Amino acid sequence: MRAFWKPHRIVMALIALVIVVWSVLNLRWDWVPNYLGLAAQGIWRTIWLLAASIVLGMALAIPLGLAQAVGPRILAWPARTFCTVIRGTPLLLQLWLLYYGLGSLFPTIPWIRQSEFWPILRQAWPYGLLALTLSFAGYEGEVMRGAFKGVPKGQLEAARAMGMPRLTILRRIWLPQALHRALPTLGGETVLQLKATPLVATITVVDIYAVASRVRQDTFITYEPLLLLAVVYMAITGIIVLGFRWFEGRIPSRVA
Amino acid sequence: MAVTALVGAAGAASMFELLQLSPPGWGANLLRGLWNSILIACGAFGLGIGIGTLGAFGKLYGGPVLRDLLAVYTTVVRAVPELVLILILYYAVTDAVNQTLLAFGYDRIQISGLAAGIAVLGVVQGAYATEVLRGAIQAVPAGQIEAARAMGMPPGLLARRVTLPLMLSNALPGLANLWLVATKDTALLAVVGFGELTQETRQAAGATKAYFTFFMAAGVLYLILSIGSGWLFARLERRARRGQPELHG
Numbered sequence: 001m002r003a004f005w006k007p008h009r010i011v012m013a014l015i016a017l018v019i020v021v022w023s024v025l026n027l028r029w030d031w032v033p034n035y036l037g038l039a040a041q042g043i044w045r046t047i048w049l050l051a052a053s054i055v056l057g058m059a060l061a062i063p064l065g066l067a068q069a070v071g072p073r074i075l076a077w078p079a080r081t082f083c084t085v086i087r088g089t090p091l092l093l094q095l096w097l098l099y100y101g102l103g104s105l106f107p108t109i110p111w112i113r114q115s116e117f118w119p120i121l122r123q124a125w126p127y128g129l130l131a132l133t134l135s136f137a138g139y140e141g142e143v144m145r146g147a148f149k150g151v152p153k154g155q156l157e158a159a160r161a162m163g164m165p166r167l168t169i170l171r172r173i174w175l176p177q178a179l180h181r182a183l184p185t186l187g188g189e190t191v192l193q194l195k196a197t198p199l200v201a202t203i204t205v206v207d208i209y210a211v212a213s214r215v216r217q218d219t220f221i222t223y224e225p226l227l228l229l230a231v232v233y234m235a236i237t238g239i240i241v242l243g244f245r246w247f248e249g250r251i252p253s254r255v256a
Numbered sequence: 257m258a259v260t261a262l263v264g265a266a267g268a269a270s271m272f273e274l275l276q277l278s279p280p281g282w283g284a285n286l287l288r289g290l291w292n293s294i295l296i297a298c299g300a301f302g303l304g305i306g307i308g309t310l311g312a313f314g315k316l317y318g319g320p321v322l323r324d325l326l327a328v329y330t331t332v333v334r335a336v337p338e339l340v341l342i343l344i345l346y347y348a349v350t351d352a353v354n355q356t357l358l359a360f361g362y363d364r365i366q367i368s369g370l371a372a373g374i375a376v377l378g379v380v381q382g383a384y385a386t387e388v389l390r391g392a393i394q395a396v397p398a399g400q401i402e403a404a405r406a407m408g409m410p411p412g413l414l415a416r417r418v419t420l421p422l423m424l425s426n427a428l429p430g431l432a433n434l435w436l437v438a439t440k441d442t443a444l445l446a447v448v449g450f451g452e453l454t455q456e457t458r459q460a461a462g463a464t465k466a467y468f469t470f471f472m473a474a475g476v477l478y479l480i481l482s483i484g485s486g487w488l489f490a491r492l493e494r495r496a497r498r499g500q501p502e503l504h505g
Binding site for chain 1: 339
């Protein structure tokens with residue numbers, strides 16, 4: 001702690017404090033109470049989208065990585081193509097392709113309109129979640145490919161020599177060590193995924209970014225909602241970074 | 257069977273008609289959007305490398321205050337979504353320029369979307385480039401820099417003749433990644449209404465209702481751009497690494 005509070009840092013912290021106090025006193029914040037409920041909902045939706053797309057995306061990324069690392073060519077080639085296409089085009093374009101494209105195609109197919117899923121498919125968030133999931137899977141498939149390849153051969157040979165079935169090797173030896181290798185990268189990718197979530201606001205999903213845009217449209221206040229929005233995102237980023245640091249610290253680090 | 261084949265053929269024909277370059281088709285609009293995207297990506301990437309070089313040298317050799325300020329810059333930019341930064345900087349930059357102009361007695365101006373886009377994405381790229389270049393400079397063997405200092409090279413010459421050329425091979429993979437991010441981030445300017453590829457595509461698709469055709473076509477254009485530049489960067493890296501022993505992974 002003493003190492004952090006050097007004299008120049010105390011001065012800088014004071015200047016930062018003055019700026020914060022000045023903006024609290026001199027900028028307009030009277031709109032905040034009116035939008036608290038909406039903002040809480042927006043933050044919840046952002047976090048929910050982030051968590052769901054990461055869990056689903058990882059579930060897709062593990063087979064994608066395996067297929068690219070050791071799969072036969074008939075599996076490796078489609079997996080590599082998928083990752084290249086996802087990583088080579090902007091997420092915004094993928095999102096709009098799914099939302100406007102599928103969204104205009106589905107109503108023309110009778111059995112989809114009559115199915116039980118139609119009330120869900122009429123909303124915007126499934127398309128947002130699908131686009132975010134596919135995007136995360138594409139990027140992480142590439143990361144997992146490297147991670148699977150990086151696990152030392154001796155570990156796998158030892159497991160095979162002990163007569164472990166292949167699925168057990170994957171579950172007990174290969175996947176845990178690959179995930180452990182990928183963990184620092186995954187922390188960074190989670191932050192990148194958080195930064196991708198506001199794009200869903202462009203297809204009318206009301207996340208925290210959409211709430212800030214609405215404040216701007218309702219009240220014609222430009223900077224204040226955006227600044228608060230930036231602070232909210234920085235807070236969520238901080239929590240993600242600390243969470244991953246804590247998680248990495250809990251895992252014994254001498255693997256290889 | 258014959259009916260589906262006929263419908264398929266009609267669909268293909270109308271698809272090519274829609275993508276034609278001359279006015280009934282929207283091909284020219286897409287290509288103009290692509291050109292704008294490439295211009296912005298090039299400008300932002302160049303500006304980002306400029307900021308990144310200064311930032312990396314500042315972080316490595318600057319005083320304590322400069323270092324902390326740069327740390328705040330890179331941390332904040334990397335923690336806040338590009339979309340939010342684009343809006344904040346877009347309004348702030350436009351406002352600041354106009355305030356300055358008014359203060360000096362000039363009229364306010366409308367800042368072109370191109371300039372604003374380059375400036376905003378350049379600031380974002382600069383933060384990432386700072387980290388990439390700092391790592392690359394640190395990977396230059398210390399003996400090389402010490403030898404140059406011992407020969408009495410002034411800092412500017414040392415950077416130009418020794419540090420920058422030597423770090424280039426380390427920095428190129430990271431910079432290639434940044435360039436790909438720059439090409440894809442140009443799509444975000446569609447949200448502030450700038451006519452780059454994604455925005456032009458959405459307009460074309462909205463006007464003709466042929467969503468799949470246009471978004472797929474734009475996707476192909478982006479893919480060509482990213483695969484082509486990936487190939488180019490691989491060649492550049494091979495060139496920058498000439499003379500170095502090959503790495504065997």
